[in-house]
Ligand SMILES: Nc1ncnc2c1ncn2[C@@H]1O[C@H](COP(=O)(O)OP(=O)(O)O)[C@@H](O)[C@H]1O
């Protein structure tokens with residue numbers, strides 16, 4: 001793994017045009033971009049972007065370890081964009097840049113430019129606290145706070161001063177739980193601990209908690225990987241509904257999930273963004289040999 | 301041959317038995333085609349032989365020694381002249397003591413008469429006969445054990461199962477030693493306490509407001525009857541523990557928060573062991589510190605502010621004790637804070653919490669049960685602490701909540717009641733056991749609660 005990674009670093013310098021058929025693998029289809037080409041293929045721009053990333057590189061351990069390299073990608077208004085790729089390729093690292101969660105990791109360095117509504121979120125004048133309310137995040141493992149269901153939801157609005165009194169809080173809790181499709185299941189036990197819910201309910205509670213602070217973008221890092229198929233289906237439906245109001249970036253290791261919920265898909269491989277495009281195109285007619293190999297299950 | 305020699309010889313025989321058994325197992329295996337036909341590995345046959353050699357012999361040996369002295373005493377008494385035999389049981393006991401002392405070459409209460417001297421000779425004679433016979437018996441049994449094992453060793457013998465069963469019994473015995481010791485301690489304290497409560501009613505002890513346990517030796521002395529109201533003493537313990545906890549809980553908790561949430565790795569690597577060194581300082585050294593440094597500082601400061609501070613004060617002892625238990629609080633809290641899953645922190649940061657909001661609203665509530673457990677353990681440590689209080693808080697049992705006055709604590713009173721020569725049936729001495737019993741019950745309850753809370757907390761994140 002490590003040697004492969006090192007090798008790929010040297011390969012980045014190979015120009016896209018110099019794809020040499022002599023070094024290509026045997027599964028190569030003639031019309032695809034060669035495996036050795038590490039530059040992004042496909043359309044990274046969207047007409048009306050919510051967020052824009054340009055040449056984003058992330059290093060861990062105080063710059064020792066490069067996790068993603070020069071990733072450029074737009075996230076559109078009201079779209080779901082899926083990040084796919086083999087594990088360790090930097091999907092989580094990438095979306096954690098979008099709300100500066102990587103700032104909480106000692107020794108993590110982010111380079112490049114990321115804008116939200118054309119404002120650079122890594123600018124010195126930007127405070128991460130309101131940023132993270134604008135760009136909410138749902139994690140892989142459901143992580144309700146050790147508080148009641150009610151307080152789990154009310155916590156965010158309270159710290160951000162979005163509610164002034166009890167009745168406003170009650171309303172916000174109710175509407176958030178409704179939008180997360182959890183209200184009917186929990187309305188009679190709002191004072192029970194959030195941890196008493198089932199895994200799928202906990203994850204919806206976390207989504208409700210995130211939308212309670214009224215974000216514009218929601219990041220989801222493999223939100224269904226700890227859930228059973230039925231809970232997964234419920235969450236996927238929910239994501240589709242939430243798209244009406246938010247921009248959503250979702251990391252998933254399930255290609256079926258990506259094809260079910262997303263409009264655009266980005267394929268990462270060993271720290272490089274290999275290919276971006278409309279989901280249908282990525283799954284039916286990928287442009288890059290590596291994308292083709294991945295979605296046909298040749299590796300991953 | 302003394303019993304010690306017998307024991308050493310027995311051990312040697314065991315070692316021989318081990319080797320013999322091992323050899324024997326090889327020998328029997330060889331006839332049938334190599335060590336693989338053995339049920340167990342050869343060492344087990346050796347160990348089994350050693351056990352057969354040692355266990356029966358040891359049982360005989362110890363039961364012999366247990367009854368030896370009683371039987372010999374009986375025999376010696378029956379040989380004593382009639383006028384001695386007719387003495388009351390107590391006096392006879394004293395005589396026997398003299399005889400035994402004579403035998404062991406110790407100081408005797410008075411010059412021995414010829415009757416006593418001959419009895420002592422008789423005693424010695426019987427004793428050596430007894431020792432010689434037990435030696436012969438034990439060694440014969442040991443050798444018989446080895447030979448029997450030799451006879452029984454064959455490839456089918458399940459030596460491993462036998463040996464491991466014995467080992468299991470041994471482990472069971474060891475694991476119950478602590479339990480039985482505790483029970484023994486409780487019973488002895490309970491027994492003496494009940495004797496105390498026969499003299500001083502329980503009610504008077506638990507709710508009395510005056511503590512002055514000095515009993516006069518002659519009845520016409522001043523203050524001949526002591527007062528055994530334990531409230532002032534427990535109040536002192538309570539006062540000092542509260543002072544200690546109000547120092548150690550905030551400081552310990554905040555240092556734990558700093559170490560686990562803010563400090564970088566390098567600072568943590570240095571600071572945490574340093575903090576834990578505090579726990580390794582002997583309490584008597586803290587006592588010096590309290591008495592020689594802290595108490596004078598407090599008195600001088602108090603005088604400066606126009607307060608009346610006694611030179612030994614609850615405040616000095618409490619402060620130093622608080623410093624002593626900081627590591628308990630901080631290291632336990634640090635552990636529980638670190639055990640709060642990272643995903644909870646991520647969740648809070650992901651919602652836009654600041655670091656201090658995350659700590660106050662998410663991490664501390666999640667860690668609270670564990671922290672409470674740590675504080676309770678620290679509290680029971682404070683309640684049981686003696687040395688610092690002896691040196692810095694004084695001995696007089698004032699019923700006061702003023703931290704600037706001298707107070708005393710339960711443990712200090714126990715020490716002062718039992719130091720020096722004591723008559724073990726005066727209420728003064730017995731009072732120490734009653735205090736100990738109550739103290740034991742209080743700390744036991746605290747510990748049980750603490751363990752329960754901590755266990756609950758662990759379950760939550762597993
Ligand atoms: N906190 C960290 N410290 C050091 N290296 C990390 C850290 N987090 C992730 N990495 C490394 O960065 C690379 C990308 O990880 P990640 O973004 O988690 O991948 P993915 O989510 O696609 O599985 C991996 O090689 C991983 O080992």
Ligand SMILES: [Mg+2]
Pocket residue numbers: 091092093221
């Ligand atoms: Mg990941």
